[in-house]
């Protein structure tokens with residue numbers, strides 16, 4: 001599949017209601033720190049929720065535990081699923097990629113989801129980060145269909 005097609009295909013991510021609810025409740029349960037994890041599925045349709053440990057235990061950063069990450073990647077692969085999304089929460093800031101997020105996110109494939117708990121009503125948004133070269137960054141908004 002060409003790069004163009006792949007990008008088009010992932011402009012939309014379908015998330016079942018229960019997984020959406022789990023995303024938000026994971027973010028709430030980790031307060032004041034950021035939550036993080038993976039969503040896996042097939043062809044842009046999420047079917048598995050993999051909450052992970054934020055080893056940074058920080059309200060402003062997250063890092064996966066490499067061992068846990070390895071296990072989740074393997075579990076998803078064993079089910080024949082793709083890792084469609086990397087999610088993390090923003091306890092105090094909007095559902096936008098931070099400067100640091102943009103700097104650290106190098107993979108053009110996953111949808112980077114941010115769960116913002118800044119306001120009473122949680123806000124969840126998806127993005128793709130495409131870096132055609134070292135000096136350019138393209139941020140695309142991905143529609144989340146709940």
Ligand SMILES: [Zn+2]
Nearest residue numbers: 088090098101
């Ligand atoms: Zn962030």
